Amino acid sequence: MRALLSAVCCFFLFQVVSAQNSPDCRTAIPVCADAPILGTTDGGGDIDDFDPEVITQTGCLEKGSVSSANIENNTGWFVFRAGTNGQIGFDIESLPVNPGSPITAEWDFALYGPFDETSNENFCTIIGDGSAQPIRCNYEYNETNFTGIGINPIDGREGAPFVKGSQNTYDEWLNVTAGEVYYLYINNYNTNFDDEPEDFILTFTGTSVDEDQDNALDCTLRDQFLGFDIVACEGDPDIVLSALNSPVGPSISNIVWELDADDDGTYETVLATGAGQTELTVSSPNSGRYRVTIESTFGTTVTDDILITFYGTPELDEVRIIDDFVNSDQTDPYNIEIVPVGDGNYEYAINDGEFQDDPIFYDVPPGVNTVVINDKNGCGITEPIEFLVVGYPKFFTPNGDTYYDTWSVFGLEELTNPVVYIFDRYGKLLKQLDTNLGWDGTFNGRDMPSSDYWFRLDYERDDDGIVVATQVRRHFSLVR
Template identity: 80%
Template sequence: MRALYSAICCLFLFSIGASAQNSGDCRTAIPVCADAPILSFTDGSGDIDDFDPEVITQSGCLEKGSVSSANIENNTSWYVFRAGTDGQIGFDLEALPVTPGGILTSELDFALYGPFDQTTGQNFCTIVGDGSAQPIRCNYEVNDTGFTGIGVNPVNGREGAPFVKGSQNTYDEWLDVIAGEIYYLYINNYNTNFDGDAEPFSLTFTGSSVDEDQNTALDCTLRDEFLGLDIIACEGDPDIILSALNSPAGPAIANVTWELDADDDGTYETVLASGPAATEITVTSPNSGRYRVTIETTLATIITDDILITFYGVPELDEVRVIDDLVNSDQTDPYNIEVVPLGDGDYEYAINDGEFQDDPQFFDVPPGINTVIINDKNGCGTTEPIEFLVVGYPKFFTPNGDGIHDNWNVLGIETLTNPTVYIFDRYGKLLKELDINGGWDGTFNGRQLPSSDYWFRLDYNRDDEGVVVARSVRRHFSLVR
């Protein structure tokens, strides 16, 4: 359970007022609060592409450059915050020179995503990265004051407004928040994309909520979760770096211990690293589990935090369970199936090139060969179309010689044991006897029969819990000319 033991206020002020760690990845976004300026830097794009450079070329006002390596996320820094009260929030993002009094070489842009509900269990970084969640505030205008943000530019007093390209207004309008909402702030620096140098900045939260009480405007307890929010990753993803330096202790560390609860059952069975130099730990795919860090500070206080990291692979199909068809149920109109995947990922399903749905059950499935696709909603992959069979019969056929629906038979009959189909007219006259080969072409003694409803009886054997039982099904279908 996340907790902060015996930490004192001076530790908070030291870590927040001093240079902080940077995270170039959304999944390790650093939790922040509004009680002091945050000093950090942009220093690269992180280990993972939050925005696939071949797929996502724009997010809000942010655009991919003409150079492939430019991407949307060069020289980035990610933060996450939680609204502590209902009210108005903004921030001032100030680019700083690399050396005091030096030349300002960076020009900062930002995008703000949210609001997100932490109780939903969604992977927020996935829906940000795939474009499902677009920024609610975004600005990349030319910055001639060194400031960008939300609210009012402190240099020239210009009020923020909805983004308009070419407006040269580097501020967006105030943000109205509700307590408990989660927001992700993405900061980048396009001015020196390719030199690889860290570019410092200052982030200060503003707004009426901050003016009223900077300690409650944003939920400062989120900062106690300094390892970040729980991470969902894909097998094969780059390593995840967890850092104890993001804790309220800052660099005032006497000893660090990292532990792993691989089954997330409350038992930390493995000590992964320990010692004053063990300030970071690398988590590699596919080592899922709950990771806990315990920090002893130089002031004899103890700080602890934990984070659940779950790796998912490409989805796999266990089975397609046929709930209703000619051989599984007396309820055979319509036919219903349920897709059963392997694993416990966050999946969605589509059959026969249709739309994806969260529900693994599909109703009114056509008889015969169908296909199913399983997609992992965390972005960990999609199966190829997988065929499955529903035993049933076409409701009509059109024997007109065009090669489409010219013959009629029970679809999937070849999977049954000793099947025979008898076709009758409405008066009960036997017209045709069918087996697994061929089908009925709509004739009797070489004469074409008229458009009408016809009846069939399907006889077959079925194994019911080890006992072979003779079964018979009677239905009707239409001949259309």
């Protein structure tokens, strides 16, 4: 273990007498390397960060043999930001429940990252759904009561890539770049957990820490003691914000919690005041920016704010047809825009295709299509919703297999006074259509040959309140 500078001794004393605990990823505790951190787990937690019905294995962590257990069992979450380039590691040391009692905790860990704060991703969502896998992970039995990244301080065993059954409780060093964000998940997989909180000491190590303990990890992140902004789903369990994770710890003379519901810079509501108001419970769907101001017994004041946004299941407002026979003069290709209700982190797919972030789709098939909207934060997905693009297919195959056996203008009923005339390549009129029954590829009972055919569509369009006679001339192919 390294010696601490005298300048941080007071903070160290606070850390070792005030254990920090956040059992949920979305309220992960920001930490840095300037002092050991006393952490604890108490079996609590508002949400399953890993859906036990879906995620049974992530990295090296696995769902246990106990039917009621899952990957997340008696856990703590921390987040840190690299302050310099270099090598980072950490030690997780088991502590007894009571002084002199046997150590019963069995600590495992998983480290996720690196994450980029400018990406606008919800890091806890992609961790929880398995999109982000651990870059370091260990659940071997801790014979020395230590686990972590780097070198075991008891037996000097150096960390290595995780191999199940290796009995090495340490993983290899982590090389970081300044500005990268990492989430550390610490798990006490003790199946006989009896609700007695169990403590550990988290100490950061590595050459970066040896060279510059105060800056190896960005300690300004700790000023964001309420954590990163939270995106949650309507109906999710309550979110509990804690003032005890602030740099002043329990040395509190007064606390004020406020709400800026519109996130416009005006905190219009005082939610709670008093030294005993160390926690604030935020319930769905009360989105807004929450701020806490803490006055310490030493006369100092610290403050932090956090934006909490609750999203509901996506809803479709409309499918805006940009280009088709009804909405523009461009009649090929057909383009559309998906317009959801409200703001959200959505992705879109049409006709069972791949999802895309862009709500605009180009070259959409004419006729009836389907759209699906997915909330990327895991708040739900719509059922397929149909929409109509008025246009014509470029070919048809009248071979009796029930697929593309006739040709017509899809959505003809959406037009005003439509009439379709079909011609052969020499201009001979073969068929007149004013319904969607379509042309079967015959003339006077005879099959027409494979070739290109022409059509003319006459209809009336409402152009800003003025009825305009409109005519479209195009060609299509008959394929036998």
